[in-house]
Amino acid sequence: GDGTQLLLPKAINAATGNELAFPIIMAAIVAALDDHGDLLRMSIASPGNDFRLGACEAPPAIVSTYLGDDMTFYLEHLKDGKGTGEYIPGVKTLDLGVDEIMPFEVPAEDRNRTSPFPYGGARFEFRAVGSSQNVSMVNTVLNTITAEKFGEFADRMDAGEDPLDVAKDALNKHWRVIFNGDNYDEAMQEMLTERGVWRIDSGVEAIRTLSSEKNINLFEKMGVMSKEECEARETVLHEHYTGTVEMEALTLIDMINQHIIPSVKSSEVGPLADLEAAVVSLKDAVAAIHAADGAYEAAKLARVLRLETMMDIREHCDAAEAVVPANMWTLATYKELMFLDTHVGPAIEEIYE
Numbered sequence: 001g002d003g004t005q006l007l008l009p010k011a012i013n014a015a016t017g018n019e020l021a022f023p024i025i026m027a028a029i030v031a032a033l034d035d036h037g038d039l040l041r042m043s044i045a046s047p048g049n050d051f052r053l054g055a056c057e058a059p060p061a062i063v064s065t066y067l068g069d070d071m072t073f074y075l076e077h078l079k080d081g082k083g084t085g086e087y088i089p090g091v092k093t094l095d096l097g098v099d100e101i102m103p104f105e106v107p108a109e110d111r112n113r114t115s116p117f118p119y120g121g122a123r124f125e126f127r128a129v130g131s132s133q134n135v136s137m138v139n140t141v142l143n144t145i146t147a148e149k150f151g152e153f154a155d156r157m158d159a160g161e162d163p164l165d166v167a168k169d170a171l172n173k174h175w176r177v178i179f180n181g182d183n184y185d186e187a188m189q190e191m192l193t194e195r196g197v198w199r200i201d202s203g204v205e206a207i208r209t210l211s212s213e214k215n216i217n218l219f220e221k222m223g224v225m226s227k228e229e230c231e232a233r234e235t236v237l238h239e240h241y242t243g244t245v246e247m248e249a250l251t252l253i254d255m256i257n258q259h260i261i262p263s264v265k266s267s268e269v270g271p272l273a274d275l276e277a278a279v280v281s282l283k284d285a286v287a288a289i290h291a292a293d294g295a296y297e298a299a300k301l302a303r304v305l306r307l308e309t310m311m312d313i314r315e316h317c318d319a320a321e322a323v324v325p326a327n328m329w330t331l332a333t334y335k336e337l338m339f340l341d342t343h344v345g346p347a348i349e350e351i352y353e
Helices: 009-016 021-035 037-043 047-052 069-079 136-158 163-177 186-195 203-211 213-221 227-267 272-290 295-323 334-338
Strands: 091-094 104-107
Touching (some): 021 037, 021 136, 047 203, 047 295, 069 163, 203 213, 272 295
């Protein structure tokens, strides 16, 4: 009914009067993730995420899902025909150790913070989305891929198939996308890749999948976007990717020209020749992006500029900062940024005189 939480086992089973409603829904979502992990990766593609995914407390660009040991055990027995019945999630008591707050129950399963799409007790959490992102495309993809799979399940059931058999079939076909381990472990990443779980390291290539035949067919089938709309959005996303990188590159040029090179010259220490060459490299790279044949080609060049050229140039900037005297360095240092209150403005003694 309206307002029923779809991913809360007790609530959805009670609303449907069917103890298998929840595992059937979970099977459909697992299948949707496995079929359309490329679209999920596309929906989070950005220069920042190309830099962040797999580090900085973010999951890698491999679209698996964490269900937790209890849920995985239950679904595995369900798909193998070893057991049926209602899924009853485990709980544990959390005591914060303060008199003002009584101990309370929480789900026994923790969220796996290395997983891009973990189940958290009553919801899935898409942990790979960038903090500055507009989530409209993310939600469009999530709603479309799940609606398509729910429709596929419903069609098969309406045609006479047993609902449990439909769920079992989906789980057996798509079990590979379930992974409860450490997504940061490179050996596990290799295992998931070999297993065939969607992995697209480049955000530029992920955006490219928006206009693949599979995905155009999906969006047209569901009445969400036409072929032309998919292609237009791909172009816009590539241009946004490129534009973001260009602004960062131009900012870096200004920082080197207006701050780092003058500081190196005035102090007569540091890699002056490397910094001057870096400015030329950056300007050449930006010019090459402007001359590229189309948004996709420009975005590919922008990714190389951001993740390779600018990273190499940063080493020259760091080398300069390491040797230039602090009183001649005109940019904020990490120490000043992290401890602003003790390094900027009047000293504490002056404030309280």
